[in-house]
Amino acid sequence: MPKIIEVKKNVLAKNDEIAARLRQTFAKAGVTVLNLVSSPGAGKTALLVKTLTDLKERFRMGVIEGDQRTANDAERIAATGAPVVQINTLSACHLDASMVETALPEVDLHGLDFLFIENVGNLVCPAGYDLGEAMKVVVMSTTEGEDKPVKYPKMFRVSSAVVLTKTDLLPHLDFDADAAMACARSVNPALVPFRLSVKSGEGLAQWYDWLAALRR
Amino acid sequence: MPKIIEVKKNVLAKNDEIAARLRQTFAKAGVTVLNLVSSPGAGKTALLVKTLTDLKERFRMGVIEGDQRTANDAERIAATGAPVVQINTLSACHLDASMVETALPEVDLHGLDFLFIENVGNLVCPAGYDLGEAMKVVVMSTTEGEDKPVKYPKMFRVSSAVVLTKTDLLPHLDFDADAAMACARSVNPALVPFRLSVKSGEGLAQWYDWLAALRR
Numbered sequence: 275m276p277k278i279i280e281v282k283k284n285v286l287a288k289n290d291e292i293a294a295r296l297r298q299t300f301a302k303a304g305v306t307v308l309n310l311v312s313s314p315g316a317g318k319t320a321l322l323v324k325t326l327t328d329l330k331e332r333f334r335m336g337v338i339e340g341d342q343r344t345a346n347d348a349e350r351i352a353a354t355g356a357p358v359v360q361i362n363t364l365s366a367c368h369l370d371a372s373m374v375e376t377a378l379p380e381v382d383l384h385g386l387d388f389l390f391i392e393n394v395g396n397l398v399c400p401a402g403y404d405l406g407e408a409m410k411v412v413v414m415s416t417t418e419g420e421d422k423p424v425k426y427p428k429m430f431r432v433s434s435a436v437v438l439t440k441t442d443l444l445p446h447l448d449f450d451a452d453a454a455m456a457c458a459r460s461v462n463p464a465l466v467p468f469r470l471s472v473k474s475g476e477g478l479a480q481w482y483d484w485l486a487a488l489r490r
Numbered sequence: 491m492p493k494i495i496e497v498k499k500n501v502l503a504k505n506d507e508i509a510a511r512l513r514q515t516f517a518k519a520g521v522t523v524l525n526l527v528s529s530p531g532a533g534k535t536a537l538l539v540k541t542l543t544d545l546k547e548r549f550r551m552g553v554i555e556g557d558q559r560t561a562n563d564a565e566r567i568a569a570t571g572a573p574v575v576q577i578n579t580l581s582a583c584h585l586d587a588s589m590v591e592t593a594l595p596e597v598d599l600h601g602l603d604f605l606f607i608e609n610v611g612n613l614v615c616p617a618g619y620d621l622g623e624a625m626k627v628v629v630m631s632t633t634e635g636e637d638k639p640v641k642y643p644k645m646f647r648v649s650s651a652v653v654l655t656k657t658d659l660l661p662h663l664d665f666d667a668d669a670a671m672a673c674a675r676s677v678n679p680a681l682v683p684f685r686l687s688v689k690s691g692e693g694l695a696q697w698y699d700w701l702a703a704l705r706r
Contacts (some may be wrong), residue, residue, distance in 0.1 A: 287503065287568075303569065312612045313529040313530040313531055313613075314529040314612065314634055314635075314641070315531075315532075315630075315631070315633060315634025315638060315646060316531075316640055317634055323662065337569075340615065341641050342641060342642055342643070342644070343640060343641055343642075343643055344637065344640050344641050346637050346640070346641065347641075352699055355562075359651075365644070366613050367583065367614035369611070394614065395529065395613065395641075395642075396583070396613070396614055396615075397529075397530050397611065397612070398558065398583035398615070399583050399612075399614070399615065400543070400611055409534055415531070415633060417531060417631060417633035417656065417659070418530060418531025419530075419531055419535075419558065419562075421562050422530055423562050424559060424560050424612075424675075425530070425557050425558060425559055425562065425611075426530065426558055426587075427558070427559055428558075428581075442662075443633070443659065443662060446658075446659055446662050449657075
């Protein structure tokens with residue numbers, strides 16, 4: 275059973291200070307930390323489950339899961355065998371650095387190559403909170419509109435990579451993947467783009483190669 | 491061209507007071523106001539465009555559109571011929587009552603049967619803000635997880651109806667629509683459930699009949 279930690283929303287001016295401390299801790303432990311952000315339902319958990327399963331022989335990976343309620347996602351992650359801690363934010367609409375710091379004693383950073391932080395599903399608020407991560411990765415699915423990046427620009431500006439998920443559904447959708455990626459890169463030209471399907475496996479190799487190169 | 495109003499986030503303890511005033515204004519004008527909430531990409535705009543088009547001979551309908559940025563959605567709405575005002579919330583992750591009050595002089599309530607307020611795509615924050623609406627309608631799509639209602643329970647508790655969209659995609663998804671609706675009603679047994687596809691037309695008749703019965 276994944277561990278559940280409940281924290282109250284704590285709007286801290288000190289968020290950046292705590293995040294800087296976390297970043298030092300992560301660097302010292304030699305762990306690469308990715309903060310995964312998206313709308314609810316974009317497929318963050320499915321991508322993590324697939325990644326943890328496919329790469330388990332290559333890397334040691336842990337997960338911090340953020341949700342308002344339930345440990346459903348943490349249970350899906352735990353089924354892969356990866357260590358996972360669930361943070362329930364209750365009323366809060368994002369993780370903040372103090373929540374991650376509170377959860378950290380439950381995470382054995384020693385020996386991890388990667389720590390994935392799955393943020394609360396929300397394309398707005400998590401953009402404002404540094405969690406000490408190496409980078410944010412914004413996930414969007416082919417079932418959302420192509421113009422999400424210009425409608426929620428801050429999230430795409432603060433992220434370093436964009437993952438377009440559920441590409442297996444493209445034949446059934448009126449969704450222009452090229453337009454969506456062009457839209458994302460119009461907001462932030464530095465975004466590293468990925469297109470993949472956890473279901474068909476398409477595009478996963480590029481995602482895995484990129485992760486491998488990020489390893490400290 | 492739809493009108494664009496930019497407002498700064500204004501976290502008011504007075505939100506409820508303004509919402510009560512709006513509710514009186516709406517009652518006096520005889521207009522039924524629905525506040526549509528969902529994750530980004532669940533299909534609120536597509537549902538509105540279809541509804542406005544199909545019911546234009548039966549009802550007079552107007553729209554207030556909320557997005558952080560852009561008038562993309564308002565332009566899609568305006569193409570139906572319905573009057574629409576765009577509110578750009580900039581940094582704010584939800585509409586509040588003062589934003590609606592600011593936009594109201596641009597909306598000719600006189601003679602409207604329905605006013606639809608399309609909230610910012612966010613399954614968390616808009617739950618806390620009364621906009622003076624008759625009710626909130628939460629929209630979720632078949633491409634999200636079935637357990638969204640228990641992970642974001644507040645939104646499903648404060649809503650009066652739940653619309654499951656994109657049912658045309660069900661054959662291509664591992665999504666149990668019965669489980670999703672059962673999950674929603676476990677959080678709030680009073681939710682009126684709809685399942686529909688704007689693309690195939692399935693389920694729209696029930697949605698339209700329900701709207702017709704809400705007319706003041």
